Amino acid sequence: MSCRGGPLWRALGLCAWWLLSSLDARAEEAALQQYLRGRIESFEVAKSLRVDGVELAAKALIPKVYAATHFAPLWTNPHQVDELLRAIQDMSLDGLDPQDYHLDRLHRLRSELQATPDEVGALDLDLLLTDALARVAYHAHYGKVDPERLDDTWNLQNEWKGKRGAEAVLDFVHSPSLYAELESLKPQRPMYKKLRDALAQYRAYEAAGGWAKLPTGPTLALGASDPRLSAVRHRLAITADLPPELDNGEESFDLPLLEALQRFQQRHALPGGRLDAETLQALNLPPKVWIDRLRVNLERARWIMPVDDPTYVLVNIAAFEIYLVKDGQRVWQEVVQVGRELAQTPLFRDQIEYLVLNPTWTVPPSMLAETILPQAKKNPAYVRKRGLRVYDRKGREVAPESVPWRKYQASNLPYRLTQPAGAENALGAIKFMFPNRYYIYLHDTPNQLGFDEPMRTASAGCIRVRNPLQLAELLAVDSPWTREAIDTQIKTGKTESVYLTKPVPVFLLYWTAEVAEDGILRFHSDVYDRDRPILDALNKAPRVRKQSRRGDAD
Numbered sequence: 001m002s003c004r005g006g007p008l009w010r011a012l013g014l015c016a017w018w019l020l021s022s023l024d025a026r027a028e029e030a031a032l033q034q035y036l037r038g039r040i041e042s043f044e045v046a047k048s049l050r051v052d053g054v055e056l057a058a059k060a061l062i063p064k065v066y067a068a069t070h071f072a073p074l075w076t077n078p079h080q081v082d083e084l085l086r087a088i089q090d091m092s093l094d095g096l097d098p099q100d101y102h103l104d105r106l107h108r109l110r111s112e113l114q115a116t117p118d119e120v121g122a123l124d125l126d127l128l129l130t131d132a133l134a135r136v137a138y139h140a141h142y143g144k145v146d147p148e149r150l151d152d153t154w155n156l157q158n159e160w161k162g163k164r165g166a167e168a169v170l171d172f173v174h175s176p177s178l179y180a181e182l183e184s185l186k187p188q189r190p191m192y193k194k195l196r197d198a199l200a201q202y203r204a205y206e207a208a209g210g211w212a213k214l215p216t217g218p219t220l221a222l223g224a225s226d227p228r229l230s231a232v233r234h235r236l237a238i239t240a241d242l243p244p245e246l247d248n249g250e251e252s253f254d255l256p257l258l259e260a261l262q263r264f265q266q267r268h269a270l271p272g273g274r275l276d277a278e279t280l281q282a283l284n285l286p287p288k289v290w291i292d293r294l295r296v297n298l299e300r301a302r303w304i305m306p307v308d309d310p311t312y313v314l315v316n317i318a319a320f321e322i323y324l325v326k327d328g329q330r331v332w333q334e335v336v337q338v339g340r341e342l343a344q345t346p347l348f349r350d351q352i353e354y355l356v357l358n359p360t361w362t363v364p365p366s367m368l369a370e371t372i373l374p375q376a377k378k379n380p381a382y383v384r385k386r387g388l389r390v391y392d393r394k395g396r397e398v399a400p401e402s403v404p405w406r407k408y409q410a411s412n413l414p415y416r417l418t419q420p421a422g423a424e425n426a427l428g429a430i431k432f433m434f435p436n437r438y439y440i441y442l443h444d445t446p447n448q449l450g451f452d453e454p455m456r457t458a459s460a461g462c463i464r465v466r467n468p469l470q471l472a473e474l475l476a477v478d479s480p481w482t483r484e485a486i487d488t489q490i491k492t493g494k495t496e497s498v499y500l501t502k503p504v505p506v507f508l509l510y511w512t513a514e515v516a517e518d519g520i521l522r523f524h525s526d527v528y529d530r531d532r533p534i535l536d537a538l539n540k541a542p543r544v545r546k547q548s549r550r551g552d553a554d
Contacts, residue, residue, distance in 0.1 A: 037071040058134035064166035083178035095295030101132040140185040143302035145537040153346035187305035194515040199294040206287035220275040224253040236260040297513040312505040318524040320456040337456040337464040350434035351503035358421040364439040369410035376405040
């Protein structure tokens, strides 16, 4: 009896079919890995790889990622693809453009592959997903715009925490929740989240049609009556400054309208109580203006908010304010004067190391070149009239009239010009020292009237602080230098350095939108026109970097 058609032969036939199919599958898999290897190797040689017409940005990272997988596809779990696409979509909540991360292109390629499977097309999608992941992670943590390219004084280092490079990408892809991992890279501080909420709110205003432009007219105050006030009520009701039931067409300037207007003015850092031209201008700016400002400041937050210092001094140049934060709580706040438009206070981080009581003042190079030296060349007596003393390189005082000022430029002047301590000294009774190449520090000033001005851009670059001795007392709290001891030393008129027990970080920053301690969103004037370059960069396609300047996370 023949057994060719029996169970044994059928089993052997199935085994042979499975073996041949398995060999075919392995060969196909090996061929695809070889194809991917070839694309990656050509990428490394040409330093460029285009997928579906777009150049991939993660030039250094992609070869390392696929080398770690032995050139096998990375995105084999559809759930992880869904998580990444969700994370990309939600970058819009942070003021970023999902198209920077190939969103539409990824959706289209994925749909095409689901309709018509194509192994080579699947590998292209895999590469594009990896590039999108790298870029999302990088922008979520560091921001899209490189602050060093906009400002060469920038020195805040936002460190990447945890695994880096290819190892980080592989961990992201295999994590239980890729979406949560990417969200965790964004700043977690309450201010960032409140700025995101404000962005969503102003986008809702824009989607609802915004608001009509209010007509111009005379300044109005409490008790006034004017037909324009009906439209003002409606405008303030849109932004919830006025309760909706009071949007009733009334044309009188009553107490509820005053309170609503003051809420708006507080949010926009405007003098309160009257409907004047400045307030009217702010009321008329469309939602898009505030959306852009929020996007810019969310980007600034990504630059610095991962920096974790529980105690620090922060100067918000745009707000003309200074804060002392101790153990995460704001314990002191005051107003400041900052640099003029032509002598802008730079942005950087440093450490306050010591205080100088009854300081002398040495003319900084910028002021020497722009003001003092030109005037001295015209009239040497100008130096003495300014209360300055002149010292040569050996520290010997010389008469200003004996210096041949016309011979020199600021760059080669062999003299140091100093103002002695005293009531007229430009630095007042105290300065806070964080030695830096810009000759910038915090200090007192005899010009106290300048603190009452709404636009406090008055200095040559340094930061003039109102009530600076309060700050000195708080910084020196762990030293023998009590407020009484500080006051006593100042009365002597003698210069004295007070070293802090531990240096305190100081941040000179620029926020044109922030959330105050009371939770109120506040907008500030862009006094140095620094928002525009950031907004322009946010609106451009991401730059494909030759090499990352902020770590190898991308």
